[in-house]
Amino acid sequence: xxxxxxxxxxxxxxxxxxxxxxxxxxxxxxxxxxxxxxxxxxxxxxxxxxxxxxxxxxxxxxxxxxxxxxxxxxxxxxxxxxxxxxxxxxxxxxxxxxxxxxxxxxxxxxxxxxxxxxxxxxxxxxxxxxxxxxxxxxxxxxxxxxxxxxxxxxxxxxxxxxxxxxxxxxxxxxxxxxxxxxxxxxxxxxxxxxxxxxxxxxxxxxxxxxxxxxxxxxxxxxxxxxxxxxxxxxxxxxxxxxxxxxxxxxxxxxxxxxxxxxxxxxxxxxxxxxxxxxxxxxxxxxxxxxxxxxxxxxxxxxxxxxxxxxxxxxxxxxxxxxxxxxx
Numbered sequence: 001x002x003x004x005x006x007x008x009x010x011x012x013x014x015x016x017x018x019x020x021x022x023x024x025x026x027x028x029x030x031x032x033x034x035x036x037x038x039x040x041x042x043x044x045x046x047x048x049x050x051x052x053x054x055x056x057x058x059x060x061x062x063x064x065x066x067x068x069x070x071x072x073x074x075x076x077x078x079x080x081x082x083x084x085x086x087x088x089x090x091x092x093x094x095x096x097x098x099x100x101x102x103x104x105x106x107x108x109x110x111x112x113x114x115x116x117x118x119x120x121x122x123x124x125x126x127x128x129x130x131x132x133x134x135x136x137x138x139x140x141x142x143x144x145x146x147x148x149x150x151x152x153x154x155x156x157x158x159x160x161x162x163x164x165x166x167x168x169x170x171x172x173x174x175x176x177x178x179x180x181x182x183x184x185x186x187x188x189x190x191x192x193x194x195x196x197x198x199x200x201x202x203x204x205x206x207x208x209x210x211x212x213x214x215x216x217x218x219x220x221x222x223x224x225x226x227x228x229x230x231x232x233x234x235x236x237x238x239x240x241x242x243x244x245x246x247x248x249x250x251x252x253x254x255x256x257x258x259x260x261x262x263x264x265x266x267x268x269x270x271x272x273x274x275x276x277x278x279x280x281x282x283x284x285x286x287x288x289x290x291x292x293x294x295x296x297x298x299x300x301x302x303x304x305x306x307x308x309x310x311x312x313x314x315x316x317x318x319x320x321x322x323x324x325x326x327x
Contacts, residue, residue, distance in 0.1 A: 002026040003214075004066045006053055006097060007073035008046070009037040011172040012112070012164075012206060016070060017046050019207045030062045030073065053093030056100070063100045068214045071097050072112045076138055077276075083137050090141035091148065098152040098159075109149070109159040110213045115199070115225055115293060117143040117163060120285075124197050124292035125231065128163070128223050136282060146223060153221045160219035160302075162209055165227035165293055169203035169313060170320035176241075177326060180318065183241045183249045184327050190287070191256040194235030197292035199227045202313040205306040212302040224298040228313070229306045231292040237310075244314035245327070259284050 003020050007013040008029025014037060020027045027046040030053065031038065038048045051058030053073045063069075075081070075089035094111065101109050118126050119133030134140040146161055153159035168176040182188045209226045213219055232240070235251060242249040263277075263284040270277040298304040308316075321327045 001067045002028070002065045003068045003070065004028045004030065004062055005070045005072060006030045006062075007071075007112075008041060008048070009035065010072060011175070012167055012203060013070075013072045014041065015169075015171060015203050015207050016072070016210050017041055018044065019211065021045055023211070028062050028066065030058070032073070052089070053097055054088055056096050059096045059100045063104045063106070066101070066104060066106055068108045068110070069097060069101045069106050070110045070112070070210055070214070073097075074112075074138070074142065077282075086137040086141040087144070090138070091145045094145040095148050098148065098157065102152055102155065102157045107158060107216065108214050109152070109157055110210055111145065111149045111159065111161045112210075113142045113146055113161050113163045113223065114139060115163045115165045115227070115291065117146075118293075120289040121197070121292055122290070124290050125199075125294040126225070126292065127294040128225055128297055135285070150221060158216070158220045160213045160221070161223035162206075162213060163223060163225045164206050164209075165199040165201040165225070165291060167201050167203055167206055169317055171203065173321075173324070173326060176317060177321065179238065179241055180245065180321055180327060183238060184245055184247060186247060187250050187252060188238050190235065190238070190251045190253050191259045191284075192253070192287045194238075194251065194253065195233050196286075196288060197231050197290040198234045198237055198286070199231035199291045199293050200237070200310060200313065201227045202306070202308040205308055208306070209298065209302060209304050212304055218303070219298075219301050222297075222301065224302060224304075225293040225295055226298055226304065227293045227295050227306070228308075228310060229295075230310065232310065234287065240310055240314050241318070243311065244318040256284075256287055259287070 009031040116139040266277040267280040
């Protein structure tokens with residue numbers, strides 16, 4: 001098949017492009033800027049189109065002959081942009097891709113949302129029917145695009161929505177790196193009691209879900225939570241990282257309120273200077289918001305079966321960090 005992956009140079013997008021190419025598909029990767037990763041995708045054999053999903057002409061040029069679209073492109077942790085930018089990219093950009101996909105007769109559209117649309121899970125584990133409680137512009141706009149996807153599905157474009165949990169694995173230098181770095185130093189500051197639930201998602205398992213969802217008739221018109229087989233407390237996650245690194249770690253429990261205040265202050269101070277804040281509310285939420293999900297619907301309808309357990313996933317991630325010189 002010919003497959004379009006928007007956001008193809010991102011962590012998940014790149015892993016998905018690699019799998020699709022390995023499976024023998026022709027792949028077009030759309031992303032908004034050139035870089036080392038774009039050349040790497042070209043070297044693998046993918047066609048790379050540079051441009052934004054907000055540009056209808058760029059989206060149109062990417063869609064010719066495409067049978068399946070995986071829409072991963074999104075505005076996330078952008079600096080020095082108005083809040084409307086998230087709406088333009090995450091909602092408007094999604095509609096641009098949907099409209100072009102419908103016009104070109106695409107047979108399956110897979111939209112990547114986020115488990116964050118559920119916010120804090122009051123009664124874990126949460127299923128897809130759990131209350132929607134998006135906490136920031138990213139989560140809000142990712143959810144606002146979901147009804148748009150379902151509208152196009154109703155109009156004849158078979159579509160499915162995936163809500164991934166906390167993605168990690170080799171190839172990503174950001175998401176879990178702070179945890180690994182602190183554990184490697186032998187001491188981890190735990191703000192709060194450390195018993196908040198966290199649900200990891202190994203990147204290869206997420207790619208498995210995308211591949212499953214692209215099949216005709218699978219999950220059409222529905223949203224699915226995608227995560228590892230088990231969720232853990234954040235204390236146990238930290239201890240799992242310590243096992244992966246083969247180090248002893250001392251966990252220091254600290255009050256969380258000062259961190260909450262610091263997160264809001266740092267974000268406001270750093271944003272006008274286009275500086276990535278060392279602490280921001282989403283990072284603080286890691287210590288205090290439950291993320292635990294029921295993936296039985298994805299197992300049943302998509303045939304999703306996460307095969308990499310947490311210890312193995314953390315071990316592979318640790319090896320990659322070491323090999324790439326991060327640790």
